Amino acid sequence: MDSTQGEQTRLVCRSEGWSPEPEVIWRDRDGNDVTSLSSTTVQRDSQGLFSVSSYIKIKQQSNVFSCLVRSKTPKPDWESKLHISSEYHMFVD
Known part of the structure; x- marks a missing residue:
């Protein structure tokens, strides 16, 4: 969680x-793809690797989102889920 406004x-x-x-895919608590609401930047380092x-931006009453970063070639996916409680305590899976 970066900032709250x-x-x-x-x-x-x-x-x-x-x-x-x-590629980066964002999903909401119901598994719906909300990537179109996101902004993504990709940079290449001196070794040719990508960051x-x-x-x-989400409304505060929403409480579960996942960010999936995956290769465009077949490999296992890595996913991180962020659970935001109504008191704004953060739990990362």
Whole structure:
């Protein structure tokens, strides 16, 4: 969780060391793809590896989101889920 402004919270997902360039998928608590609401930046380092940073603005009453960063080639997926309670305690799976 990066910042909170008014009724919106910004969630950030970062990962590095990818080859080839990864894709980022955001899902809400029901598994719906909400990637279109996010903004993603990809950078390449001097070794040719990719780093990705993505953020999404959410309403504070929403409480479960997942960020999936995955290779475009068949490999296992890595997923991180963020659970936000009404008191804004954060739990990461």
